[in-house]
Amino acid sequence: MSDLGEEDLVALRSAINALEHPGLAARLTDLIGKPIELLGSAMPTSASKVIAASVSKALEMALQVALLSLQHKSHAGSQVLHKALATASGAAGGAFGLPTLPIELPVSTIIMLRSIADIARSEGEDLSDPESALSCVEVFALGGRTRSDDASESGYFALRSLLAKSVTEAARYLANHGIVEKGAPVLVRFMAQVAARFGVVVTEKVAAQSMPIIGALGGAAVNYIFTEHFQAVALGHFTVRRLERAYGESLVQTEYERLAKGV
Secondary structure: OOOOOHHHHHHHHHHHHHHHOOOHHHHHHHHHOOOHHHHHHOOOHHHHHHHHHHHHHHHHHHHHHHHHOOOOOOOOOHHHHHHHHHHHHHHHHHHHOHHHHHHHHHHHHHHHHHHHHHHHHHOOOOOOOHHHHHHHHHHHHHOOOOOOOOHHHHOHHHHHHHHHHHHHHHHHHHHHHOOOOOOOHHHHHHHHHHHHHHHHHHHHHHHHHOOOOOHHHHHHHHHHHHHHHHHHHHHHHHHHHHHHHHHOHHHHHHHHHHHHOOO
């Protein structure tokens, strides 16, 4: 018998499906007809360097957006708009390939972040709180799991635990200083942890978009899937946080783990 209400149990089950079974690689594999994780692991060193630099830049810009402009209210229907904008930027990436990634990835990442922020607000988050704002950026790490990950080390609560200290320290720093000082160690550490996970799925995205059969139309489809993936992870993440505020962290984690065994 659960202490959670029936509606909250349904929401938690949905969150578990999104957080424990992220289907990005599978959906990209279906799109291009080849195992995307194998393609990603075969990327040349030169491409990996471009991806790493693009990921760092994208997350740096996303952090600035999270802290400076996510407090403004969004218009209704923005989820659809965000997907459309991200799809358009993906079309450019598909048409012109890796050389456009340093431009396309920051744009699509910021678009996704605004969408994530809308979801956070809808689940009761106060984005004027630095910890909530950082939790939006944290979604890029939570959505960076692959099927080859060790479940005991990469499950939702395991990843949150790994990130918890960095999130707390970064939030405390921001609350005390009120501004982002470039190179602040606590922020660098947090962003490095997020980049390590986010970079994995960006590599998969680039591998899919680099296929000769993809082109502009396929590139748009890849970015649509990419955006939808992180929106699903965000909804799961902020659903869990909403339930933790209502029932307590310990109870929600216990229920999550119990239900996850049957999902």
